Amino acid sequence: MRKIGKQEIEDIAVGAALLGTGGGGDPYIGKLMALQAVEEHGPITLLSIDEVPDDALVVASGGMGAPTVLVEKIPSGHEISQTFKALEKYIGKEVFATYPIEAGGINSMLPLALAAQLGLPVIDADGMGRAFPELQMTTFYLDGISATPMVLADEKGNVTIMDTIDNAWTERIARSVTVQKGGAATSAIYPMSGKNLKDSGIHDILSLEEQIGRAIRLSKEANLDPVQEVLKLTNGFELFAGKVVDVHRKTEGGWALGTAHIEGLREYKGQTVELRFQNEHLLAKSGERLLCVTPDLIAVVDSETGLPITTEGLRYGARVVVIGMPCHPKWRTEKGIQTVGPRYFRYDTDYVPVEELVGKGSVAK
Amino acid sequence: MTYRIGIDVGGTHTDAVLLDKDYQVLAQTKCSTTEDVSSGIYAAMREVIALSGVPREQITYAMLGTTHCTNAIVERKHLNEIAVIRIGAPATLAIKPLVGVPDDLRGHLGKRVYIVAGGHEFDGREIVKLDEARLYAIAGEIKGKVDSVAVTSVFSPVSKEHELRAAEIFRDVLGDDVPISLSYEIGSVGLLERENATILNAAIVNVAKSTALGFLSALKAEQVEARVFFGQNDGTLMSIEYAMKYPILTIGCGPTNSIRGASYLSGLENALVVDVGGTTTDIGVLVNSFPRESSLAVEIGGARTNFRMPDLISIGLGGGTIVRVQADGQFSVGPDSVGYRLPQKGLAFGGDTLTTTDVVIALGKANLGDAQKVAHLDRTLLEQVYSRMVEMVEEAIDKMKTSSEPVPVILVGGGSILLPDTLKGASQIIRPENSGVANAIGAAIAQISGQIDRVFSLDEKGRAETLEQAKSIAVEEAIAAGADPATVEIVEFEDIPLAYLGNATRIRVKAAGTLAGVLQTSDSN
Structure with missing residues (x-):
C-alpha cells in the first residue's frame, strides 16, 4: 500500500499515454479531475493486487461517450458514488476498491479522481495493459468474466443498471443510454471478486505507468535519452526513428482509421515505415517486413522529449521514434489473438511476437 | 483620395505604414518598441504621417496591432x-475554474469564483434550469468590488441563453459600467479552455480600454479623425468598441499580420512565410490568404485556452543572433541575440560581437556596415556557420x-538578408518590396470577419439546410462587424460529424470581407 499525490498523478498521465499506444484520447480532463480531488481530499491509496481480499467486490470505473461532450460537460464527480451505490444495492455487497479498465486517455485517470473523492483505494491492475477500443477487449473477457452488471450515471442523478446477455448488447444499450444522458456518462463496469482480478487482470500497471512517466521527466534533467529509459522499463525495442512524411485519416463506423508514413533518419536513412492505426497504433511495417503488430504495443514518441504522440497528434514533419513493446502473455493466447490480433482488425497478417520480428529471440517474463 | 495607417507592435520594433486607397505604400517607419508600448505607437504614428505629407483629414482609417494585452497577462500587471x-x-464540479492555471495567475484572478446551476446539453436541451436567485445574490455580493x-x-456555443440571462442580471445589479465577458463570444467547445480565455479577457478590459482611448486621443492630437480598428489573431479586424469588450482576441495578432502582409505583398495565397527578425525567425503557413491555425491548445500566460492561433514555428535565428567560435573551430549559432543593439554591437558596425549579420557581410552576401571590419575572419569557418544558419531555416521549413x-x-522581415535565394523544400523564393514592414501592411489591409463554431443537431432541418444556415450566420456576423456585404466570402469551413451522438455535427465557419466604405472610395479590388 502506498499513497499517490500530485506528482505521481502527473507521471501516471504520461506513462498511461505511452501505454495507450496513441489512443484513449486526451488525458488532460482526467488528470485535472484527479489533481483537484487530491487537492480537496488528500492523497489516494494505491493497493497492490496481493493486498486485495479474494472475496472483496472490486469494480472498474471510467467514462463513456463522446470526447467532444466530455471536454465541455465535465462530470460533477458525484456520478461515480451513485453508480457504486446502485451496484452495491443490486449485487448486495459493498465495493471494496476500484481499478482502471485500461491504460491511456481519460479512463486511466478517472479511477484516481473517483478514489480520492470516495476515499476508496485504487488497485494497481487493469484489464488491458494498454488501450483498446471495444468493451470485450479485456483480459477478463478471455477468462469469461462479464462486463455487466454495469451502471451508467449522469450529473443529474439518473442511474441506469444494465445486466445483459452479451457484450454486443451491452455496447448497443450503453450507447443509446449515454446519448440520452447528454452524450457522456460515468460508468462502473466489470464488477468482480478480488480473486478474479488477481487471476485475470494485468498487475502493477499503474506503477509501471508512473515509472515510465517519471523516467521521461527525469531523463530531461539528467540529460539521458528518454527513449532508452522507456525501453528498459517495458522490455521494448526501438523499431525506427524518422520523420512523419504523410498521414491519411478517415472516420468509418465510429473508428478513426488511418495510415502514416515515416521516413528514416539516423541509421534508418533510406527506409520508410508504414504505421496503421484504428484509434490505437496497431501495425508497423517497413516495406513488406512486419516490425510490430497488435496486441503487442506500438508507441510513437517525440524523438527529443520522449513524450508519447496520440494518433490525432501525428502530423507531417514530426521527428519521432517508434517503439515496440511485448504485450502481456494473456493476449498471446489463441483466444487473445482472436479477440485483439491483427485479423480482428482486418489486417491480412498473422500475429508474430515483436521480439521475434526484431530478431532478438524471446524476452524474459 | 483617402488614406489609412497600419501599425504593428513587435518585440523590438514598432512599425507603421501609410497606404493610399489602392494599398500603395506612401510612407513607412520603424521606431523602437517602448516599455509602455503606447509612446512607441504614438511616435511611429506621428512619424509616418509626417513622412507621407498627406492631408490629415483624409486619413480615414487607423489599424493597430498591439501587444498591450499579451504583456499584461504575461507580466501579471494591471x-x-x-x-x-x-x-x-x-x-x-469535478474540475473547478482555474484548476491547472499557474498559481500566481490563479491568485490574481481566483478570488471570487462561483459555480451556479444551469447550462445546456450538446443538443441544446437545458441540463437544469438557470439558478437566477443565486445569480442575483452573487451580484449583490460582488457589487462595488469588481471591475x-x-x-x-x-x-454556450450551442445555446447562449443562460449566459445572456446572467449578463442581464449582472447589468441590472451592477450597472452598465462593469463589463461582462461572455464565453460564447470568445471561444468554442471545450469548457476549461473557453473559460480561461473568458477569465483572461475580463482581466484585461481596463488595459484594453486605456490603450484604445489613448490611441484615439493621440490621433486627435495630430488632427486625425480616423476610424480605429484593432487587429485580431485570425488576421481580421475588430472595431474599437468590440476590442474594448473582447481584447483577448487581439492576442497573437503580430505574426498573423506579418503572414497576411506577406501574402498581400507577394500576391500569393498559398505559401510559407519566413519572417526573420532581430532575435527569431518565425515560420507560418499561408492557406488561401489566411494563416494556417494551430490545432493544439494554446497557452497564454500559462493558462490553456482554445484560441485559434496561427500555427507558427519559431527558431532562435535573427539578424542579431550571436555566433560563438571556440579555439578548436567549434562554433554555435544563438540562441541569444544582441537584438535591436545590432548597429552598436555587430562587428561590421564597429562593435565587439560576432553576429549572423556580420557573417553574411563578411561573405559578401549583404551590403551594409563596413566589410573591412570583418575581413579578417576565416572564410572556411564562415561558410560553415552560414550553412548551419541555412540548415536551421530549412529544417524548420520542412517541419511546417x-x-x-x-x-x-516568401521572405520578409529585416533579417531576411541572412537567407540565400534557394532553400531546400522551396519551389521559389520571393522577396517582396517593402517586406521589412510586412506586419504593419498586414494590419492596414486586414479584413472584417464573422465566425461561428457550434454543434448543430441535424434532426430538424437536415444536413444541407443546416450547413447553409451556419454559413449565413457567419456572413451576417461579418456584415454586422462592418464588412461590405458585396465582398463577404466564406474563407474557412469545417464540418465534423460527432459519430457517437447520432445526428449531430460540429460546424465551424468563418466569413470575411473588405471593410465597408472602402469600395465606395476605391475602384480597385
Missing part, C-alpha cells in the same frame, strides 16, 4: 479585479510543410 461565474452545476465579470456556461512537395517561400 489586471482587473474580477468575478468568475461558471454556469453548469451539478455538472463540471469586470467573466461568465461561462456549459455548451504538409507534404514533401516543394512550396513557394
Whole structure:
C-alpha cells in the first residue's frame, strides 16, 4: 500500500499515454479531475493486487461517450458514488476498491479522481495493459468474466443498471443510454471478486505507468535519452526513428482509421515505415517486413522529449521514434489473438511476437 | 483620395505604414518598441504621417496591432479585479475554474469564483434550469468590488441563453459600467479552455480600454479623425468598441499580420512565410490568404485556452543572433541575440560581437556596415556557420510543410538578408518590396470577419439546410462587424460529424470581407 499525490498523478498521465499506444484520447480532463480531488481530499491509496481480499467486490470505473461532450460537460464527480451505490444495492455487497479498465486517455485517470473523492483505494491492475477500443477487449473477457452488471450515471442523478446477455448488447444499450444522458456518462463496469482480478487482470500497471512517466521527466534533467529509459522499463525495442512524411485519416463506423508514413533518419536513412492505426497504433511495417503488430504495443514518441504522440497528434514533419513493446502473455493466447490480433482488425497478417520480428529471440517474463 | 495607417507592435520594433486607397505604400517607419508600448505607437504614428505629407483629414482609417494585452497577462500587471461565474452545476464540479492555471495567475484572478446551476446539453436541451436567485445574490455580493465579470456556461456555443440571462442580471445589479465577458463570444467547445480565455479577457478590459482611448486621443492630437480598428489573431479586424469588450482576441495578432502582409505583398495565397527578425525567425503557413491555425491548445500566460492561433514555428535565428567560435573551430549559432543593439554591437558596425549579420557581410552576401571590419575572419569557418544558419531555416521549413512537395517561400522581415535565394523544400523564393514592414501592411489591409463554431443537431432541418444556415450566420456576423456585404466570402469551413451522438455535427465557419466604405472610395479590388 502506498499513497499517490500530485506528482505521481502527473507521471501516471504520461506513462498511461505511452501505454495507450496513441489512443484513449486526451488525458488532460482526467488528470485535472484527479489533481483537484487530491487537492480537496488528500492523497489516494494505491493497493497492490496481493493486498486485495479474494472475496472483496472490486469494480472498474471510467467514462463513456463522446470526447467532444466530455471536454465541455465535465462530470460533477458525484456520478461515480451513485453508480457504486446502485451496484452495491443490486449485487448486495459493498465495493471494496476500484481499478482502471485500461491504460491511456481519460479512463486511466478517472479511477484516481473517483478514489480520492470516495476515499476508496485504487488497485494497481487493469484489464488491458494498454488501450483498446471495444468493451470485450479485456483480459477478463478471455477468462469469461462479464462486463455487466454495469451502471451508467449522469450529473443529474439518473442511474441506469444494465445486466445483459452479451457484450454486443451491452455496447448497443450503453450507447443509446449515454446519448440520452447528454452524450457522456460515468460508468462502473466489470464488477468482480478480488480473486478474479488477481487471476485475470494485468498487475502493477499503474506503477509501471508512473515509472515510465517519471523516467521521461527525469531523463530531461539528467540529460539521458528518454527513449532508452522507456525501453528498459517495458522490455521494448526501438523499431525506427524518422520523420512523419504523410498521414491519411478517415472516420468509418465510429473508428478513426488511418495510415502514416515515416521516413528514416539516423541509421534508418533510406527506409520508410508504414504505421496503421484504428484509434490505437496497431501495425508497423517497413516495406513488406512486419516490425510490430497488435496486441503487442506500438508507441510513437517525440524523438527529443520522449513524450508519447496520440494518433490525432501525428502530423507531417514530426521527428519521432517508434517503439515496440511485448504485450502481456494473456493476449498471446489463441483466444487473445482472436479477440485483439491483427485479423480482428482486418489486417491480412498473422500475429508474430515483436521480439521475434526484431530478431532478438524471446524476452524474459 | 483617402488614406489609412497600419501599425504593428513587435518585440523590438514598432512599425507603421501609410497606404493610399489602392494599398500603395506612401510612407513607412520603424521606431523602437517602448516599455509602455503606447509612446512607441504614438511616435511611429506621428512619424509616418509626417513622412507621407498627406492631408490629415483624409486619413480615414487607423489599424493597430498591439501587444498591450499579451504583456499584461504575461507580466501579471494591471489586471482587473474580477468575478468568475461558471454556469453548469451539478455538472463540471469535478474540475473547478482555474484548476491547472499557474498559481500566481490563479491568485490574481481566483478570488471570487462561483459555480451556479444551469447550462445546456450538446443538443441544446437545458441540463437544469438557470439558478437566477443565486445569480442575483452573487451580484449583490460582488457589487462595488469588481471591475469586470467573466461568465461561462456549459455548451454556450450551442445555446447562449443562460449566459445572456446572467449578463442581464449582472447589468441590472451592477450597472452598465462593469463589463461582462461572455464565453460564447470568445471561444468554442471545450469548457476549461473557453473559460480561461473568458477569465483572461475580463482581466484585461481596463488595459484594453486605456490603450484604445489613448490611441484615439493621440490621433486627435495630430488632427486625425480616423476610424480605429484593432487587429485580431485570425488576421481580421475588430472595431474599437468590440476590442474594448473582447481584447483577448487581439492576442497573437503580430505574426498573423506579418503572414497576411506577406501574402498581400507577394500576391500569393498559398505559401510559407519566413519572417526573420532581430532575435527569431518565425515560420507560418499561408492557406488561401489566411494563416494556417494551430490545432493544439494554446497557452497564454500559462493558462490553456482554445484560441485559434496561427500555427507558427519559431527558431532562435535573427539578424542579431550571436555566433560563438571556440579555439578548436567549434562554433554555435544563438540562441541569444544582441537584438535591436545590432548597429552598436555587430562587428561590421564597429562593435565587439560576432553576429549572423556580420557573417553574411563578411561573405559578401549583404551590403551594409563596413566589410573591412570583418575581413579578417576565416572564410572556411564562415561558410560553415552560414550553412548551419541555412540548415536551421530549412529544417524548420520542412517541419511546417504538409507534404514533401516543394512550396513557394516568401521572405520578409529585416533579417531576411541572412537567407540565400534557394532553400531546400522551396519551389521559389520571393522577396517582396517593402517586406521589412510586412506586419504593419498586414494590419492596414486586414479584413472584417464573422465566425461561428457550434454543434448543430441535424434532426430538424437536415444536413444541407443546416450547413447553409451556419454559413449565413457567419456572413451576417461579418456584415454586422462592418464588412461590405458585396465582398463577404466564406474563407474557412469545417464540418465534423460527432459519430457517437447520432445526428449531430460540429460546424465551424468563418466569413470575411473588405471593410465597408472602402469600395465606395476605391475602384480597385
